[in-house]
Amino acid sequence: MTKELMKGNDAFAEAAVRAGVEGFFGYPITPASEFLEYMAKRMPELGRAFLQAESEIGAIHMVYGAACAGVRSLTATSGPGLSLMSEALSYIAGTEVPAVVVNVMRGGPGLGNIAPSQSDYNQMVKGGGHGDYFPIVLAPATVQEAIDYITLAFDLADKYRALVFIAVDGNLGQMMEPAELPPMRGLPEKPPEWSVYGAEGRDPNILTSIYIDPPDEEVTNIRLLKRWMEIEKNEILYKEYELDDAEIAIISFGVAGRICSSALRTAREEGVKVGMIRPITLAPFPTEAIRELSKRVRRILVVEMNTGQMLNDVKQAVGGNVPIEFYGRIGGITPLPDEILEEIHRVNQNTEDIADGQEKVQWLERLEARIERGDQ
Amino acid sequence: MIEMEVVYSRPESFTPTTTHYCPGCTHGTAHRLVAEVLDEMGIREKTIGVAPVGCSVFAYDYFNHDFVEAAHGRAPAMATGIKRVRPNNTVYTYQGDGDLASIGMAEIVHAAIRGENITVIFINNAIYGMTGGQMAPTTLPGMRTTSSPNGRDVEVMGYPVRMSEMLSTIDGTSYSVRRSLHNPANIRKSKKAIRRAFEVQERGMGFAMVELLSSCPTNLKFTPSEALNFIEEQMVPYYPLGDYKVAPEVKALKV
Amino acid sequence: MALKGTIEVDQMHCKGCSLCVEACPQNVIALDMEHLTPKGYHPAMLIAEGCTGCVICAVVCPDAAITVYREKRKKK
Numbered sequence: 195m196t197k198e199l200m201k202g203n204d205a206f207a208e209a210a211v212r213a214g215v216e217g218f219f220g221y222p223i224t225p226a227s228e229f230l231e232y233m234a235k236r237m238p239e240l241g242r243a244f245l246q247a248e249s250e251i252g253a254i255h256m257v258y259g260a261a262c263a264g265v266r267s268l269t270a271t272s273g274p275g276l277s278l279m280s281e282a283l284s285y286i287a288g289t290e291v292p293a294v295v296v297n298v299m300r301g302g303p304g305l306g307n308i309a310p311s312q313s314d315y316n317q318m319v320k321g322g323g324h325g326d327y328f329p330i331v332l333a334p335a336t337v338q339e340a341i342d343y344i345t346l347a348f349d350l351a352d353k354y355r356a357l358v359f360i361a362v363d364g365n366l367g368q369m370m371e372p373a374e375l376p377p378m379r380g381l382p383e384k385p386p387e388w389s390v391y392g393a394e395g396r397d398p399n400i401l402t403s404i405y406i407d408p409p410d411e412e413v414t415n416i417r418l419l420k421r422w423m424e425i426e427k428n429e430i431l432y433k434e435y436e437l438d439d440a441e442i443a444i445i446s447f448g449v450a451g452r453i454c455s456s457a458l459r460t461a462r463e464e465g466v467k468v469g470m471i472r473p474i475t476l477a478p479f480p481t482e483a484i485r486e487l488s489k490r491v492r493r494i495l496v497v498e499m500n501t502g503q504m505l506n507d508v509k510q511a512v513g514g515n516v517p518i519e520f521y522g523r524i525g526g527i528t529p530l531p532d533e534i535l536e537e538i539h540r541v542n543q544n545t546e547d548i549a550d551g552q553e554k555v556q557w558l559e560r561l562e563a564r565i566e567r568g569d570q
Numbered sequence: 571m572i573e574m575e576v577v578y579s580r581p582e583s584f585t586p587t588t589t590h591y592c593p594g595c596t597h598g599t600a601h602r603l604v605a606e607v608l609d610e611m612g613i614r615e616k617t618i619g620v621a622p623v624g625c626s627v628f629a630y631d632y633f634n635h636d637f638v639e640a641a642h643g644r645a646p647a648m649a650t651g652i653k654r655v656r657p658n659n660t661v662y663t664y665q666g667d668g669d670l671a672s673i674g675m676a677e678i679v680h681a682a683i684r685g686e687n688i689t690v691i692f693i694n695n696a697i698y699g700m701t702g703g704q705m706a707p708t709t710l711p712g713m714r715t716t717s718s719p720n721g722r723d724v725e726v727m728g729y730p731v732r733m734s735e736m737l738s739t740i741d742g743t744s745y746s747v748r749r750s751l752h753n754p755a756n757i758r759k760s761k762k763a764i765r766r767a768f769e770v771q772e773r774g775m776g777f778a779m780v781e782l783l784s785s786c787p788t789n790l791k792f793t794p795s796e797a798l799n800f801i802e803e804q805m806v807p808y809y810p811l812g813d814y815k816v817a818p819e820v821k822a823l824k825v
Numbered sequence: 826m827a828l829k830g831t832i833e834v835d836q837m838h839c840k841g842c843s844l845c846v847e848a849c850p851q852n853v854i855a856l857d858m859e860h861l862t863p864k865g866y867h868p869a870m871l872i873a874e875g876c877t878g879c880v881i882c883a884v885v886c887p888d889a890a891i892t893v894y895r896e897k898r899k900k901k
Contacts, residue, residue, distance in 0.1 A: 217655045243654035247647065248680035255644040255677070259620070259651025262638045263659075267651070285641050390636035390652065392616035392659050400630045402621075402639035572829060578883040578893035580835070589888060593866065594842035598887030605889070754848055754884045787842075794842040 264389025284323025288403030301526030309526025440469030594794020643674020830878020
């Protein structure tokens, strides 16, 4: 296999095809539409199901149906679409069927805009729908990672009969970069035993999210939680950068993390002992790794393309061990490496304690001053 | 000695489970007709049902075939997902009027628009049963419900919707008919329509829906028998029985 | 001459809704007011001669509770 120059959304779609997806159901939305367009050509070529649904609600319930039928199925959408899908996501989780949702994030709330953002962190990581459930959320930072994690997403979804999100920043869906696709996987010969495919010679399979007797629902909630604990034990992924001698640490994910890694390289050249943890599984969150890290650095800088949604999870992990600072760009604006570099230097020189909540107040002051100056 | 034979017995497509339906509720009748048709066609073992939200939410407990439970109104979308990846299975939805004609309007209309090769059994009893007798999209003008206590004022609450007529205007619809469950003759006609709707799917002829006028004695505050009279006297005039769309190839089907 | 028939009402499924009582063309079905089913309903029962095994009671039964038997036609 060799690397090819591929557009993010096309590459992710082909990765899903090669991971064995047999049902794609979607609805056009910028910046995820190319995923749908790619599937519109590719799936019928392979004799697999493709359908442009009447809405994101229709699309995700089709995914739900196909998942119940025991095939790998997915949809790709963006924030406003994901909001509409919340209903089915909860049902998918409650029915314990595997499904994968790619969310190519854009600025919000509301109609927002179509520029890259990470403001759907809470929506995905905290579930989005009603009831107690725990989706897995993977956050790639490059086209290659997105390709790799799409395959991983299906494997995790099947392994735990779980809902898996891929949190793709809008940039990744739209950018072109060299990447390598995995080989085509064969399709399973038989449907999973739990799925619905006709009760020939066996008792009927019933897939439902109803447990009308509270004790039954309680047992189900316990099962879901225990499965989640198992996922937390086995599946946490993150990437470490220059942590050996780091005195300050960045925590950042996805494209923001990628920009930070570039700023980090420059800062190192300029003599700042900075390192980074880039969570790849936003859920389960690398709490333990961040907690350990917080015991040996003097300051942490959280960088996100939102108003500090992951920040709360970092705070929980750090538990007050070190001061935490925050920097974010919002509204669909991607921070520049120089901007982050400036933050790294500032944080490196800052020795003051920061009261809980003040990191956001201070960040807003800096950001508004920046906007005032007319800097990008 | 007279030799006796069984001329009617409980369909094999039923489980032995007793239903939670109120005495005289024609959901049971509609279930039975579906089960009889699956038996007669010999397709139970490849059938996948999609249950709605509403009184028939537990339909999956009563049929002896694979079943999934949809979110409120989304059964046609879920059925689409299943049928598209398992085209050799028989897939049907069983939906009430709140489910199909209110919250699930987009899903049912678009399933018809796509000519989705599924069978839809639509129970119209003019009221929400499970939630306690609220106004349905099919509640008749002037009819009192718990959410239209002074009667449905169409100027304020809008008009009842006639789904069979509406879906008949869609090119993707192959079969759209209304029948009623209020007496033996109409029950027999209903069964024939259900049979045809499944035959349509078996032959890949596209979207088929049978609307069944049904009774809700509990929420209409009638005896079971009075509730059937209500169908005949009040509902049938507003929801005329008949074939609203039978595509030529469906008409040619020998059933 | 009409054929002879009979019915068997499943006590688990019958809910005493009376639809069969009203539909029976021979008027030979009534609710058994002396007994309750395990679920607490007065079940339908055959109360007189005259059942022809016409199946109408089973056709209207919402609970598939009725099995109908009919005399086998004699081959001529």
